[in-house]
Amino acid sequence: MDTVTWWSVVRFLHVAGAALWVGGQLALSLVILPLARRMLDAEAKDRFTAEAGRRFGLLTGAVFLPVQLGTGWAMAWHKGVTWASLADPGYGRTLATKLALFVLVMLTAAGHGIAHARGRTELARSLAVVSLVGSLGVVLLATGLPAT
Helix, strand or coil: CCCCCHHHHHHHHHHHHHHHHHHHHHHHHHHHHHHHHHHCCHHHHHHHHHHHHHHHHHHHHHHHHHHHHHHHHHHHHHHCCCCHHHHCCCHHHHHHHHHHHHHHHHHHHHHHHHHHHCCCHHHHHHHHHHHHHHHHHHHHHHHCCCCC
16 A cells, blocks of 8 residues: 555545546436436426535535645645646646636536526526536546646
């Protein structure tokens, strides 16, 4: 176990948080919502999906975002990343692109929640798809970054 360091744990928490977020989006989109649409009457489906979305949103705000921001900042600090180094070819630009896409994903996800709460179903669905595709892009960019 000599290879598991504090930074391995930090990276594990970061990857686990990302897996929870993207996996949750995929599970909701590909498994839970289609089953709810097929198996529940309209009123029960609406209540169930609203509650599932609310719970996922609370989990995002209470666990996912703090873990991702804290571990991401820690890994960047450990790697010696500065604002200026984000413009450097390779690691810096890949990380900058990942961060920018992450911000867009979080804004889109928030927009999805707002649209859903206001009864704008089609807009909410479109924003959910954009958020999921963007999240997959964040994960793809993350695979291009070397371990810290």
